[in-house]
Each structure stands twice: as C-alpha cells, then as structure tokens.
Amino acid sequence: MSAIWISVIVVGLATMAIKAAGPLLLARRTPPPRAQAALEHLAPALLAALVVTQALGGDNGGFTIDARLAGLAAGATALLLRAPLLVVITAAAVTAALVRLVA
Amino acid sequence: MRRPIGFQAKQPGRRTYLDGVRAAAPIGVAALAFGVSFGVLARAAGMGRVAPVVMSVTTFAGSAQFAVASILGAGGGLVTAIVAAVLLNLRYGPIGLSAATTFEGPWWRRALTAQLIVDESWAIAQRDDGRLDRHLLIGAGLLLLVGWTTGTVIGTLAGDLVADPESLGLDAAFPALFLALLWSQVRERSRLLAALAGAAIALALMPFTGPGIPIVAASLACLIGARKQA
Numbered sequence: 001m002s003a004i005w006i007s008v009i010v011v012g013l014a015t016m017a018i019k020a021a022g023p024l025l026l027a028r029r030t031p032p033p034r035a036q037a038a039l040e041h042l043a044p045a046l047l048a049a050l051v052v053t054q055a056l057g058g059d060n061g062g063f064t065i066d067a068r069l070a071g072l073a074a075g076a077t078a079l080l081l082r083a084p085l086l087v088v089i090t091a092a093a094v095t096a097a098l099v100r101l102v103a
Numbered sequence: 104m105r106r107p108i109g110f111q112a113k114q115p116g117r118r119t120y121l122d123g124v125r126a127a128a129p130i131g132v133a134a135l136a137f138g139v140s141f142g143v144l145a146r147a148a149g150m151g152r153v154a155p156v157v158m159s160v161t162t163f164a165g166s167a168q169f170a171v172a173s174i175l176g177a178g179g180g181l182v183t184a185i186v187a188a189v190l191l192n193l194r195y196g197p198i199g200l201s202a203a204t205t206f207e208g209p210w211w212r213r214a215l216t217a218q219l220i221v222d223e224s225w226a227i228a229q230r231d232d233g234r235l236d237r238h239l240l241i242g243a244g245l246l247l248l249v250g251w252t253t254g255t256v257i258g259t260l261a262g263d264l265v266a267d268p269e270s271l272g273l274d275a276a277f278p279a280l281f282l283a284l285l286w287s288q289v290r291e292r293s294r295l296l297a298a299l300a301g302a303a304i305a306l307a308l309m310p311f312t313g314p315g316i317p318i319v320a321a322s323l324a325c326l327i328g329a330r331k332q333a
Contacts, residue, residue, distance in 0.1 A: 004175065006181060007181055010185050011158070011185055011189065012162045015161075015167065015188075018192055019218055020214040020217045022198075022203040025200075038328045040294075041293065044288045044294045045325050046194070046197060046322055047301075048299065050281040050318065051281045051285060052302045052309070055278035060313075062309060067272065071276075071278075075279030075282060079286050086129045088279050089130065091279070093275055094272060
C-alpha cells in the first residue's frame with residue numbers, strides 16, 4: 001500500500017477515535033460537580049487558545065504576524081459595535097484581504 | 104448587555120438542525136474555499152484525486168490534512184506526517200470531553216455524531232451556560248462536512264479555476280469566528296479567567312512546541328472552574 005493511503009487511513013482512524021473518546025467515556029455519566037464545573041470552563045479556555053493560534057500561528061509552529069491580525073482587529077471592532085456574526089467574519093476577511101492587496 | 108451575535112439573539116424554544124446549518128453558513132463559505140485549496144495542495148503533493156476526498160470525509164480536520172499533504176508533498180516521511188496530524192488533532196480529546204454529555208443514544212450513535220465535531224461546529228454549538236446544543240452541533244457539522252468535502256472535490260478536479268482563499272482574507276475569518284463565540288461566553292468572571300489563562304498558555308507554548316500542543320495544554324485552564332466550586 002502506498003504511503004498516501006497509509007497516512008489517509010491511519011490519520012482518519014486516529015482522528016475518529018480521538019473525537020469519539022470523550023463522548024464514549026463520559027456517556028450517560030453525570031460527572032461530579034467539580035469536574036462538571038471544570039468541563040464548563042473548557043470552552044472559553046479552548047476558544048481563547050484557538051483565537052491565539054489561528055491569528056498568530058505559523059505553518060511550522062512559532063508566530064507569524066501577518067494580515068490575519070489586522071483582520072482579527074477589525075472583527076473585534078465589529079464585535080464592540082455589536083455587529084452580528086456575519087458582519088464580524090466579513091469585516092475580518094475583507095480587512096485581511098485589503099491589507100494583503102496593499103502590502 | 105453583550106448580545107452582539109445574530110444567531111445567539113435569544114429566542115425561546117429549542118434549536119433545530121436547520122438553525123445549526125444557518126449559523127454555520129458564513130463560515131461554511133470559508134470551509135469550502137479552504138477545501139478547494141486542500142484539494143489543490145493534495146493533488147500537487149501527489150495524493151491523486153480519490154485519497155484527498157476520502158481524507159476530507161473521514162479525518163474532517165483541516166489543519167491536520169494540510170499538514171499531511173504538505174509533509175508528504177515535500178518528501179517528508181510517512182511517520183512524520185502521521186505524528187504531525189495526530190498531534191494537531193489531539194485537541195479533539197478535550198473538545199470531545201466538553202461535548203460529551205451533549206450526545207444521546209447507543210454508543211455507535213454517539214461515536215458517529217462525535218465525528219461532526221470540528222472547531223467551528225463545536226464553537227457554534229456553545230450555549231451561554233457552558234454546555235453544548237446538540238442540534239446546532241449536528242446541523243453546523245453536517246454543513247461544514249459537505250462544504251469541506253465539496254471544496255476538496257473541486258480542488259482536485261479544477262483547482263486552478265478558484266482564487267487562493269488567503270488572498271480573499273478567509274484565513275482571518277476563523278480567529279474572528281472564535282473570538283465572536285468566546286465573546287458571549289465570558290460574561291461570568293471565572294470563564295473570563297479561564298479564557299485569559301487559556302490564551303496565555305497557548306501564547307507561552309507556541310514558540311517552543313509544534314502546532315497542536317498549545318491548544319491541548321490550554322485546556323488545563325478549565326481547572327479554574329473546579330477551583331471555583333471548591
């Protein structure tokens with residue numbers, strides 16, 4: 001079998017297993033209150049990490065400062081102005097595109 | 104107060120799968136465009152026409168798929184490609200845990216619906232109380248899966264006809280989406296602290312670890328919630 005198909009199959013199976021692990025392990029079990037409280041704080045912690053890594057992450061680790069940051073700033077401004085999600089995302093994309101056009 | 108986000112404007116009653124589809128539509132456009140660029144990159148990397156599409160349906164995780172295609176395309180080793188992709192997808196461990204109590208039914212159905220978890224569907228399905236809405240997750244996940252896979256097909260067949268998503272700024276749409284969804288979550292002080300700690304952990308690790316690890320490590324910031332209960 002070619003390296004291509006081995007990687008497709010192994011990565012696919014591993015990803016499926018990782019995604020299913022939580023929902024299978026915690027199935028129908030109500031976690032104790034402290035664990036539940038921690039679980040409810042996972043979302044903000046992970047969302048914040050996603051913002052940081054998606055805005056600043058380089059292709060091979062480390063930081064890359066580029067037009068994404070200007071886009072994120074535009075999105076944040078739209079949020080402060082209480083714009084709807086569609087406007088926030090569009091503002092970010094258009095700003096990043098314009099910065100790349102000019103730069 | 105802070106209620107800037109259109110689809111989160113509270114309407115009484117349950118969310119439907121269609122609400123999830125609608126909520127994911129704007130980011131679905133970006134997913135489609137990046138699916139095209141994955142198809143183009145995978146084709147150029149010698150993955151052919153079928154394998155990239157199979158990968159988009161089964162792995163369904165953009166960053167890991169880009170990593171595999173670029174490592175194999177650059178002549179990197181098979182093991183390197185697999186390890187990089189698995190590390191990138193380890194974040195779905197904590198993400199899946201946070202979604203765990205949302206799923207219903209027998210084990211195979213929970214395992215199957217869990218496959219619709221991607222960063223964006225999971226983010227869109229957040230409710231203000233820290234739990235997830237299963238209907239939003241499934242509707243958003245299905246739309247993103249269709250968009251991502253369709254994009255991959257287009258990319259492997261006719262990629263040259265489509266503009267580069269980065270020149271359209273679409274890569275900036277993702278952090279903006281996550282920021283918007285984070286925004287509605289941090290009204291409570293302890294959640295704001297968890298978000299700040301998560302961002303700080305990710306920032307601190309990014310220069311030193313490969314991509315993927317900072318997000319996994321940032322999940323430790325959720326322990327702030329457990330302390331609060333004590």
